[in-house]
Amino acid sequence: MAADKRRRRGTAGRRKIWIAAVAVFVVVDVALVGLALSEQGSDGGTASVAPVATTSSSPTATPTPLPDLEPLTSPAGYLSAIDASTAYRINAGDCAAGEAPNLEKSIDSGVSWVSNPVTTTLRSVTQFAATSDTYAYMVGLNDACEANFTATYTSGTGFGSYPDELLGVWYLNTADGTLHSPAGVQTAPCSDVVDVVGLDRLSAAVICSDRTFFHTSDGGGTWGTPSPLAGAMATSTGVGGYVVAQIGRDGCAGVQVSTLSAADLTPAVLGCYESTPDSLEGADIRVSGTQDSIWLQVADTVVVSTDGGATWA
Template sequence: MVTQRKRKRGESWPSWWAFGVIAALVLVDVVLVSMALASTRPSDASGADGVAAPLTTSSASVIATPTPTPTPTPTPTPSAAPTPEASSVAAQSVVLSGVDDLVAYRAVTGACPDTAALLEVTVDGGATWNAAAPADARSIQSITDTTEELSIIARDPGSCAPVVHRSFVQGADWVAVDDLGSRWYLDAEQVVSPGGAVSTPCGRPVQLAVRSPSEAAVLCENATVSVTTDAGAAWATSAPVPGAASVATGGAGYLVAVAHRDGCDGAQVVSLSAELAPGAPGACIAANAAEGATVIAAASSGVLWYWSGDVVARSSDGGATWSP
C-alpha cells in the first residue's frame, strides 16, 4: 500500500505543473487573438445572414467589368462642288443684228403663220426705229447685213417652210430667193449648216450665233451652249449657264447674256472661255422684259448691241460697260 506524501507548508509546486499552467494561458491567448482577427475580416464575401459565402474556382462565376469602347469621331465627308442651278431658256420672241456703231436691225418673232415679219432698222444708235419688213414673210429667225445686202431667214406664210429674203436698199424692197444652202439656220429641233448638213447638238436649240461657214454656237433650252468648228460634225457643250438668255459672237469666242442673276434686275454679259466656262459678269443693264425678250448681237465693228423690253444699249468692251 502506497502512502501519499502530503506537501508541507512552504513547499513549492513541482515544475511540470508550472509548465501546464503556462501552456493553458498561451492557448487561451491564441483563442482570443483568433477571435479578434475574425471580427475584423472583410464581410464582402458574406451572405445576407452573415454566413460566409462559399468560394468557387469556376471561371463562369467571375464577371468582368466591361471596358468602355471609345466612340470614334466621325470624319466629315467633303461636300461635293455645288452644281450650277438649272434653268430653262424660253423660246426667243425677239431677234437683233448689229451692223456697226449706229446701224442695227431688230424684229419681233413667234409662231408661224401667226407672227408677221415685224422688222425695224435704226441708223442713229437706237434713238429711232423705222419699219423695214417684207410683207410676205412670217416669223423672222435671223437677220444678216453685209456691205452688199440685207437678208433675213423667215417662214413662208403658206407652208411655214424656211425662206430667205434679200434687200439691197436697207429693207425698202425685198425679194425671196432659194439660198438656204449657204446659210446656218434652225429647223425645229435641228441645226442646219451651210451645205445642208443636219445635226442635233441638244434637245431644243433656241438661238444661233454664227462666226463663219464652219463655226457657230447654239444656245439650248437647258441653258447649255454648244459650239462647233467643223460645220456641225462635232459639238462641244458647256455646263448649264444659269440665267442664260441669248448668245452672240464676241472676240475670239462667244458671249452669253444672263438675266436676273446676282442681284441684277435686268441682264449682264459673260464671256465663255475656250473650255466654255463663263467668266465674270459685266455691268448690269436694268430692264423689265418677258422671258425670251432679251437678246444681244455683235456688229462687225466689235460693238455689242443689247435689246430687252424698252431698253437698247451698246458696248464697246464686250459688255463690261454700256451706253445708250
C-alpha cells in the first residue's frame, strides 16, 4: 500500500510539471506572435523576406494614330552618329533623277557639315550606316536603278562600289519592293515597308506606312508581334537597340524620342525635343543613337543629347 501511495504522489508530481510546461509554452508562443505582429505593423520594421516585384496597376497609355497624320513615306535622308560630336548624313535621292547624293560629315555635334558628292554610280539611298570616324556605307540604286553598294574609307573624300557586299546587309530594294537580308530575299511582314533597320545579320526591324513596327531575330524568317508606333517619323539603331522619333505624343510639344530593345519592343521614352507641332508633319526628321548620345534632326536643325534625352543642344 505504501508503494501505491508513492506511485500516486509521483504521478501527481509529473502531472503538475507537465501542466506548468504547457503553460510556459503558451505564454512564450503568445509573446512571439505578438512580437511578430508588432514588427510587421511598425514603419521602421524590416521584412523577413525580400519583397516581390509587382507590376504597377496604373493604366498605361496606348499609342493611338493621329487622325490627321498622313501615311508614313520613305525617309528623305539618313543620319548615322558615331559619338557625341561626330555623325554622317546623306539624302535619299532618286535613281531616275540621275543626280549623285551628297554625303555630309560633322565633327562639332551638328553645328557644321562638310559635304562630298558620291562619286560612284549610286543615285539613291535606302540603307545607310557609319561605323567609324572614317568609314560609312550606303545601299541604294545606281543610275540604271539597280541595287548598288557604295562605301567610303576616307570620310567621303573617296568612294568605291562593292557589289559583293550586298550579300551581307539588310536593305529595301525600292525598284521592285523586295526586302533583302544577309540570308537572301525575305517575305516582308507588310506590303508597304517604308524602312528597314538592321542590328546585325540576324536581327532587324521594319516599319510600315501605317507606322507598325516589326522585329525579326532569325534573319527575316519570322516576324514577331507588331508594335504600333503612333506618330513615328523616323527610326534607326542606337541605345542598345532601336530608337524612334515620334510626333503628336501626349506630354511632348515637339519630337519625342524613345528606345526599343530587341527583347521588348515596348517603347521607353527617352526625352522630348520641343518644337512647333504644326511644322513637324512635313519636316525632314531623322534620329540616331550611340553609346553616349542621341542625335535628332528636325528640318534644318540638328540637336544632340548627352544625358539620355533630358536636354538637347
